[in-house]
Amino acid sequence: MKIGVVIVTYNRLEKLKTALDCFDKQTRLPDCLIVVDNASSDGTCEWLWDWCEKKAEYSKTIVSNKENLGGSGGFYEGLKASLESDCDWIWVSDDDAYPDSCALENAYKFLEEREEQNISAICGKVVTHGKIAYAHRTRYSTKHNKITVENCTNEDYSKSYFELNAFSYVGVAINVEKLLKVGLTNKDFFIFLDDTEHSYRLSKVGKIICFPKVKILHENKYQNNNSHKATWKLYYSIRNNIYFHKYCLNNGTLYWTLYFYSMAIFKLIFRKDKIGYKLVKTAIKDGLNKNMGKNKIYAPGWKAE
16 A cells, blocks of 8 residues: 655745655655645745755655646646556645654554545544644534534544544545545635535545544644635635535535625625625625636735725
């Protein structure tokens, strides 16, 4: 059994160095390591080529995107490249996620003991500032004809392992056979919910299991994508949320559409925020009409003047 690693990075060279060092120090090394550079401008590209020339006990691959494709596009390209390897499992992670030195070994052992079970992916326990980052491991379910999402709990993490159906791309090993069945990351999400949507697809063809003995330190706090500030991130958060509920879950679209329209009206009436009002309306419309990909107006860095 072979496990490859895919890391996506953008303008965070020092964090990337730390992440790569973590994999060099694994008690069981990966079989291949793929780094996707999302058109960084901080010297990442040049440093990676030097890194690639250094000998290691695993193969190295660099995927250099000509433009920033967002996290979604980055993981799409990374997973696509991983299919050219002979790995059975692909570990995906951000450049600011640092696995314990025995993380891959623990993952290997867990999978070897359950080789015959129908598993799509396993994930580890994400820790931030010494505490479990609960929002990385979640469950979607239907209650009273409405889709609800709940974070996995302390009770879950007290078990040796437990099942879920949605995860973030922080310390997750995906089965290649299942990946071929459901397809790659939806690159048109650009950012936000791409990992949730992908994991939900994977949960339909096999189990997703969290094995808390596999630990990952995530340097950054989990972002609240529902912040009401009128920025480019708010656009993608709303648009992808609407799209996900309408076309993936087939439930909850009306609720979230009304919720976000209420947000838009609040911005217009109480804050006199015409720019924010337009952003929310555009995001809702684009989500409902499948207008995905990178938006020409709400590009990375955009914010209301």
